[in-house]
Amino acid sequence: MDPVGVAAAPDAGPGPAWRSKCPWGAPNTTSISCSLADVMSEQLAKELQLEEENAAFPEVVAVAEGPFITGENIDTSSDLMLAQMLQMEFDREYDAQLRREEKKINGDSKVSISFENYRKVHPYDSDSSEDEVDWQDTRHDPYRADKPTTTPRRGFIGKGKDITTKHDEVVCGRKNTARMENFAPEFQVGDGIGMDLKLSNQVFNALKQHAYSEERRSARLHEKKEHSTAEKAVDPKTRLLLYKMVNAGMLETITGCISTGKESVVFHAYGGKSATEDKVIPPECAIKVFKTTLNEFKNRDKYIKDDYRFKDRFSKLNPRKIIRMWAEKEMHNLTRMQNAGIPCPQVVILKKHVLVMSFIGQDQVPAPKLKDVTLSSEDMKKAYYQILNMMQQLYKECNLVHADLSEYNMLWHDGKVWLIDVSQSVEPTHPHGLEFLFRDCRNVSQFFQKGGVAEALNERELFNAVSGLNITADNVVDFQAEIEALEKMNEDHVQNHGKKLSMFSSNGDPPIYDE
Numbered sequence: 001m002d003p004v005g006v007a008a009a010p011d012a013g014p015g016p017a018w019r020s021k022c023p024w025g026a027p028n029t030t031s032i033s034c035s036l037a038d039v040m041s042e043q044l045a046k047e048l049q050l051e052e053e054n055a056a057f058p059e060v061v062a063v064a065e066g067p068f069i070t071g072e073n074i075d076t077s078s079d080l081m082l083a084q085m086l087q088m089e090f091d092r093e094y095d096a097q098l099r100r101e102e103k104k105i106n107g108d109s110k111v112s113i114s115f116e117n118y119r120k121v122h123p124y125d126s127d128s129s130e131d132e133v134d135w136q137d138t139r140h141d142p143y144r145a146d147k148p149t150t151t152p153r154r155g156f157i158g159k160g161k162d163i164t165t166k167h168d169e170v171v172c173g174r175k176n177t178a179r180m181e182n183f184a185p186e187f188q189v190g191d192g193i194g195m196d197l198k199l200s201n202q203v204f205n206a207l208k209q210h211a212y213s214e215e216r217r218s219a220r221l222h223e224k225k226e227h228s229t230a231e232k233a234v235d236p237k238t239r240l241l242l243y244k245m246v247n248a249g250m251l252e253t254i255t256g257c258i259s260t261g262k263e264s265v266v267f268h269a270y271g272g273k274s275a276t277e278d279k280v281i282p283p284e285c286a287i288k289v290f291k292t293t294l295n296e297f298k299n300r301d302k303y304i305k306d307d308y309r310f311k312d313r314f315s316k317l318n319p320r321k322i323i324r325m326w327a328e329k330e331m332h333n334l335t336r337m338q339n340a341g342i343p344c345p346q347v348v349i350l351k352k353h354v355l356v357m358s359f360i361g362q363d364q365v366p367a368p369k370l371k372d373v374t375l376s377s378e379d380m381k382k383a384y385y386q387i388l389n390m391m392q393q394l395y396k397e398c399n400l401v402h403a404d405l406s407e408y409n410m411l412w413h414d415g416k417v418w419l420i421d422v423s424q425s426v427e428p429t430h431p432h433g434l435e436f437l438f439r440d441c442r443n444v445s446q447f448f449q450k451g452g453v454a455e456a457l458n459e460r461e462l463f464n465a466v467s468g469l470n471i472t473a474d475n476v477v478d479f480q481a482e483i484e485a486l487e488k489m490n491e492d493h494v495q496n497h498g499k500k501l502s503m504f505s506s507n508g509d510p511p512i513y514d515e
């Protein structure tokens with residue numbers, strides 16, 4: 001399916017202007033500014049009604065096949081819901097009619113015409129039954145396949161310092177170019193990858209700074225137009241999903257927004273009652289909403305499509321499904337960690353791109369990040385050994401590398417460290433798995449060395465301690481080169497045999513460190 005055509009087409013009808021400007025924007029034609037708590041209160045239905053009845057219908061259509069409508073517990077208390085159901089029915093009939101006409105006109109003719117663009121329910125917007133699968137084992141992380149095939153990875157040649165350093169610059173430059181795709185979707189980065197552009201770190205950092213300030217600037221502009229940040233954070237579809245959870249009694253109340261990031265928004269909620277008896281909903285929950293901003297993913301399309309590993313799997317997925325896979329992945333990874341006994345949020349439920357988990361913290365106050373908390377030197381040391389242990393467990397028992405481990409994604413709660421934010425976590429045999437692990441080790445080492453933990457291993461020692469590998473290089477450059485060589489070996493093996501090497505554990509289990 002043509003992604004451009006798809007992105008341009010979801011509104012079969014007179015789409016309101018705000019929609020094309022900001023997919024996250026709330027329809028604010030008439031509604032007045034209000035806090036999230038208000039929106040999530042009992043009055044939600046009324047508010048939604050007011051807001052959305054004034055918004056154009058196509059937006060509503062997109063939600064129509066959600067779980068609200070299909071289950072037995074059809075919600076008839078809201079006029080909006082009823083309207084959506086009716087609209088959905090109408091659209092279905094309309095599309096069926098179109099299909100009949102299409103068939104009639106085309107007949108057996110070899111040349112056929114398509115009414116696709118006239119359909120009300122576009123495949124893009126509709127939720128196929130496939131969408132209802134709440135999660136699956138997503139063993140590969142499509143977004144980390146960020147090395148486009150146009151810039152094939154060259155293995156490093158020899159161990160000579162010159163060669164490695166030069167090579168490193170090239171790889172670094174390409175990486176920087178590829179990393180530009182992480183900038184805000186509005187930020188035009190051009191086709192640096194296509195022309196094998198290599199950005200120096202200096203240039204990249206300058207660009208990054210610029211991209212961020214641009215992003216902030218446009219965010220400020222938006223904010224003026226929209227209401228509060230929390231309001232802006234969820235689109236109507238997501239709000240309906242949340243509303244449904246409250247309505248079903250699963251959540252008591254959604255109190256407010258804890259964090260607004262680029263890829264997700266996290267809310268706090270008080271847990272309610274579970275529909276099934278075997279499941280207990282924690283008294284306090286965190287709701288992580290993965291942003292379904294479509295633009296960001298259009299850019300990534302090419303990496304996925306061109307990557308032999310993802311071709312089959314992802315060519316059929318639309319961006320919305322891919323964003324759900326992130327949420328699925330986080331859930332899946334959290335479950336693995338839970339099973340290994342690593343302190344982390346407990347998964348409550350996953351609905352599409354919304355992941356509900358237990359709240360780390362108390363009375364609506366989230367546990368502080370490790371970077372924001374001042375620990376005694378004893379606690380600091382304790383935290384260090386705990387993290388060392390967790391990294392080993394994560395690697396060995398969960399077969400995972402966190403891939404974004406730092407003092408930002410570790411919370412201090414109940415006298416121990418909790419790991420969060422694992423949607424990007426990958427298996428060690430991921431094409432860049434070991435590089436991610438090394439980066440994690442670097443963050444952890446630096447944090448604790450700066451924090452005065454004399455026992456803290458350096459990044460290389462930590463890497464070996466976690467992975468059980470025995471890379472002997474005595475400097476970072478050579479060390480990284482060896483890591484990349486190992487990854488390359490694995491990649492080649494995958495290419496040739498379609499299977500992963502188990503080499504990463506060939507040295508036996510990593511030693512478990514104890515205090």
Ligand code: ADP
Nearest residue numbers: 258259261264266286345358359360366420421
């Ligand atoms: P992001 O990808 O936006 O960094 P995170 O999962 O790290 O997403 O969540 C962002 C922030 O929300 C965290 O830094 C933390 O402060 C808070 N948070 C996330 N999950 C929880 C949780 N289960 N309990 C308490 N706070 C949480």
Ligand code: MN
Nearest residue numbers: 408409420421
């Ligand atoms: Mn985070």
